Structure formats: structure tokens, C-alpha cells
Amino acid sequence: MGSSVIDFLATERRLGTHNYEPIGVVLSRGEGVWVWDTEGNRYLDCLSAYSAVSQGHCHPKILAAMVEQAHRLTLTSRAFHNDQLAPFYEEIAALTGSHKVLPMNSGAEAVESAIKSVRKWGYEVKGVPDGQAEIIVCADNFHGRTLGVVGFSTDPETRKHFGPFAAGFKIIPFGDAAALEAAITPNTVAFLVEPIQGEAGVIIPPAGYFTKVRELCTANNVMLVLDEIQTGLGRTGKLLAEHHEGVEADVTLLGKALSGGFYPVSAVLSNNEVLGTLKPGQHGSTFGGNPLACAVARAAMRVLVEEGMIENAARQGARFLEGLKDIRANTIRDVRGRGLMLAVELHPEAGRARRYCEALQAKGILAKDTHEHTIRIAPPLVITSDQVDWALERFATTLTQDFS
Template sequence: MTAPARTARGSEELIRAEEPVLAHNYHPLPVVVARAEGAWVEDVEGRRYLDMLAGYSALNFGHRHPALVEAAHRQLDRLTLTSRAFHNDRLAGFAERLAALTGTDMVLPMNTGAEAVESGIKVARKWAYDVKGVPADRATIVVAADNFHGRTTTIVSFSTDETARSGFGPFTPGFRIVPYNDLAALEAAVDETTAAVLIEPIQGEAGVLIPDDGYLAGVRELTRRKGCLFVADEIQSGLGRTGHTLAVEHESVVPDVVLLGKALGGGIVPVSAVVGRRDVLGVLHPGEHGSTFGGNPLAAAVGTAVVELLETGAFQRRAAELGAVLREGLAALVGRGVVGFRARGLWAGVDVDPALGSGREISERLMREGILAKDTHGSTIRLAPPLTVTAEELTGALGTLEKVLTS
């Protein structure tokens, strides 16, 4: 990277300047990024950091991947937005290739991950009324405790995280919450009103919680037997992160509907999608759903370039191979500041000995050593570097984590 353009204000001043004008949502680490390339970022003073979070998997292909930047530049010179009032020449190709990549029939393009989840909920309810025959306004959706699907009012209605939920009621009805990774509880909650079971194949925000082998296959068998939909939220886990295109592929499971986002926009523009079977997504008719920006030409161009990167399988293989390096490195730290971890592909939740500090405190210490990671809850931090990270960079980051935990 060339040296970043100097700003008139330094990091501390810029952080202070945010306080009176920005409403609170995240609690970011005290670093002000000004430039990035690949797996590395620089702050406004020119300090370099290895990005071990990758925008919560939105940056699976690293910062400013050349193929994605080129696709965006080409499209910026031609057409950026028509709204869905008109067709555009990029959308059909994007939908065709995304459907082929995910082994599905149809694509509903949206923008953010939360929009994909909201759209998936609408599709499931419409399917329940039109196809399953659930009486009007009685459809239910079964979800898992400790889920994270977004922060809209409907989504936080079925969150068990009181920080995300408290103070935002009244809440949307129609959801049943069961423990994650518990097929017996799931079966007990499903009845004739159930439109869908909505789960994350791996619970990211909860600490990269990986279910027992057979759980996802059990969800698939149960939903098929009970006559409801299996909706998999792959917004964080999908598009190469776990070593497969989709995390459900670890159990050779094919959901009825898959929710995609984050990495689908290549870290350049927000792009999300609901993909699934024709007889499910086909319940939507013109005027029943929509998005001014969903499927816009710029998003479709970047999204197509993302699909092209994944079509080779190279990034999926890379995540699997480097995932072995990540697991081996973390295993060596168990008993040396790490009390446990869960990892799949290039994604890990690391439980640090609480006596050494909270996840936030550990993340701040890593930041001071040139590594950017983020806490989840308690003393757990998550690691999700770009899939472009090298083995040497990954090993170096784990060495820095060891230093932070043992010094």
C-alpha cells in the first residue's frame, strides 16, 4: 500500500468528533482506518494492522480485491441505478450465476442482510398461506435461541439478546424460540401453523457456535416430514467462509431457502439475496414485495464478479486449508490463555480465560499489537480473516494472540 493521504485530524480527534453527531450503535475499537488492501488496513497516522475480522465476513475476498474493484469501475462508467421500475442489463446474468452457484432455482435480490432475513420471513409466511393452507395471520416461524439475524424490529422480536431487544417493543408475534442444537425441542415446537424453521448453520454472533454433527441433517429431515420450510441464514457463514460455498454443505444439506449477504457485495456495495426453490419464491407476485436498490446494476456487476471468484472453488479450498492452520494454532494455545475454541474453515470463536480480561480488553490489546479482531460476548473473541490471508500472516496473528495472552 502507498502511504495514506494525511488528514487534518488524527485518530483521537476524529473519534471525539463522532460523539456529538453520530447516534450510537456499534462500540468500535479506537482505530480510524483510512486505507486498506488485501488483508491489511492503515489508520490515519499510517499504522498498519492485519484485519482478522474482515467486516464480519463482508470482506471474504479482502479489501479492494482487484477483480471486484475493476467490475465496480466498469459499471460506474455505464449505469448504476434504474430502480426496479425498469429492467437492467446486469440483473439476469447475476441471478443466473448465483442460482447455479448455490444450486437453487430463483433469486430475490435485496441490499442488506437484515433485508434478506425480512424478505425470507415474508416469503415463508406467504408460502404457508398460499401453499400449505395455514389460516390467515396464524403462520409461525421457529427460530433458535442466541440467534443473530439482524436488528430490525421484527428480527429483534425473536432475539434472546436483551441488549438488542430491550426498549424496542411492542414486538412482532408469530415466532417460537427453541434452544439451538436441540432437535427434540425443535420437533416439539413445530405444528400445523409452522411456515418455516429459520436458523444459522453456525451461530456467529453467539461465539461461532457449531452444532453437533447431524443437527442440520436432522433439521432438514424434520422440516420435510412436518411439511414446513427450512430457511438457512448463511449471511455470515456462506460464500466460502467455512471451506464450502455454503456451510450447510458440510452435512450435504439442501435447505428450501438460503439467505445470503455480506460477502456477496465484495466489501464494495451492500448486496444480499434470498435464493431458493421456484415453488417457494414463486409465491411472490408483482407489487407484493420490492426494493428500489435491490438488484441495481452496480450491485449486480459486483455480485457477478463475486460469484465468478467462487465458481473456481479456489477460495473454498483456501478457507479449508488455512482453517487447518487456524485450528492447529488455536489448539496450541489451549491452557495458555485460551480455555476453548470452535472453528470451521477460516472462522473461529476463541474463549479466553476471563482472568486475563474481557473479549473487549483482549481485542484492544491485539489492536495495540497490530491485529484487528472483535469480541462477541464475555471473554470470547471471533477471528474471521479475509480468505486472501496467507499462512504466514495467519501464523503471525496467532503468535501475537499468544503474546497478548501470556505476556
């Protein structure tokens, strides 16, 4: 007899660090857009592991690539070459139009690597005085959980009692090009920003914002670093979210869906001399660029394109967004999204979004609350029209539900 849900949760509470507050479900299997719990109940996954499982759970072609490579060679470290790294470089560069690639593991590692790289570029190429490099970031940003990153977060929960923090960051409002222009100085080396703020509640900037941002960065020799770890690889209905305004970042950060949820893989991509400043011994990662990671990422990128997932995200995202906007509920303050990166923001008097997520769970949908009053919706990019309609029925019932 296996463990019960109560046993699993009790063991986690007893032995695990309480740094998460998960929805009360214990999952044991996944396929496509569906996941099953230990009791056999099926749910439509509307989180996709924060967009890491964009290709769907346990995609058979990514799985096959992982198993095949695991039989051959998993890790060499970067002390030696491996036969998967060069093809990975070629394929991700061809897909994204990048000129240089730095492979890492987690998204936060990619962000930290970019920060180090743009600072080094600032000192060695731009000529910023040593120790004076400035990076501009946005309020309500989310770029990871490392000490370097939380130091420029504006979320008190991520910062409290973790200091002292590194200097060298300026915080401006998101979506305000005039604020960026005012913040730039001769010592500014980069503007690090999410194309859409995910953790903040799927906050979309005003039209034309990134066009103006690109102009300002170019005019002032400032590197535009786009954190596309959540928004990239089809999530917003285009390969990269930057393509919605036809701009090109100097440095692009990818992660999450780069492995289809099988393995931590991230990458720093550059179209300029930023990554060229790194020399042997100055930065690295034992696991970054390992053959297993490269084989998995190659398969993950391949199915994304070959199976039309990016185009499907655009179609189904528009259908989902329209359906959510059609829900007539006095609980809803705003509905927004791009592609399959969506959010329903509730009026504060409607109560915490958490209880709506728990009600959705009872109806067979797993979604996640953020910032108290927002429900984030990000199903795998393989979702069908019928599945979107099925989900919309349950969202409509839940959002009009009387909790009093």
C-alpha cells in the same frame, strides 16, 4: 494538515449516534488482508467487516467491475429491466443450485423478505389459517437489527424498549433436534436458523444436527431457511455451510461477501414454490437488483471461485484452528471454528475479551470481542500460511499476557 485520530473520534462522539463501541483505531486504507490507520500503522484484519470482505480489501477485479459499471449505469429501479440482472440470476443460480432468486440490499432485508415469503407460502400453499403462521427460531440467534428481527432475539440489549413486537415466533435451543420436533405444529411454516451462530460466539451445532433438521422439516412440510449471510460463500471452507452435512435448504439467505465489501448486496434463494407466491406489487426494493449491485456481485462470486478462495479457507482455517488449540494459556476456555470462522472463548476470570482485542491491536491485529468473553477471528479468505503463522505468534503472546 489532516485531522488527528483524536479529532476523528471526538467528532464521532459529538455528532454520531453512540450505537457502537469500536476499537480505537481510525482506518483509511485496505489491501488484501491488511488495513492501515490514519497514522500509517498496518494491521491484519481478523474481522473482515463481519465476513463481508471475504475476498480481501479492495479486490482489484471487483473494483474494476464496479468502476466500469458505475460509468455505464448505476440504478434503474425495478420499474425497468437492466442488462446485469439476468446474468446475475444465472450465475448465482448456477453457483448455488437455486431455482429462484430475490435480490435485496442488506442481510437484514433478506431475512425480512424470507419471513414474509414463507408466511405467504404457508397461507397460500400449505393452507395455514390466515394470521396463524408460526416460524421457529433459535435462542442466541442473530438475524439483523430490524424491528421484525429483534422481536425474536433473546439478547435483552437488542430488545429492550423497542417493543411491541410481532407475534408468530417460537424460540428453541440451538443444536437440539428434539426441541425442534416438539415445537412443530400444523401451523409451522419455517425453521429459520444459522448453520453456525456467529454473533453468539461461533457456536457450532453437534454433528448430524442439520441432517436430522432436514428430515424433520421435510416430514412436516416446513421450510428450512438457512441464514448463510455470515457463513456462506466460502467462509467455513465450503461454498455454503450446509454442505458440511450434505443438506439442502429450502430457502438460503446470502449477503455480506456477496459484494466483497464494495456495496450492500443480498439475496433470498429458493428451491421451491416459496418465492413463487410473490406477485407484482407485493414486495420490492428500489435498489435491490440494481445494475451496479449485480455487476459487483457477479465479480465477487467469480473471484471467489476462480482464485480458489473457498479451498484456501478450508486449508488456512484448519491451520489457524490447530495453531490456536496449541496455545497453552490458562486464560483459554475453548477454541472452536470451521474454516476461517473461528473463536477463542476465555475463562470469565480472565477478564473481558475487549482488553485482549486492544492488546492485539497494539501488536498489529484487529479482532473483535463478542459476548464479553469471546474473541472472534475471521480474516479474509485470501490469507496465506505465512500470515496465519504471523498472526498465531501474536495471539499466543497476547493470550498468555499478564494483565494484572
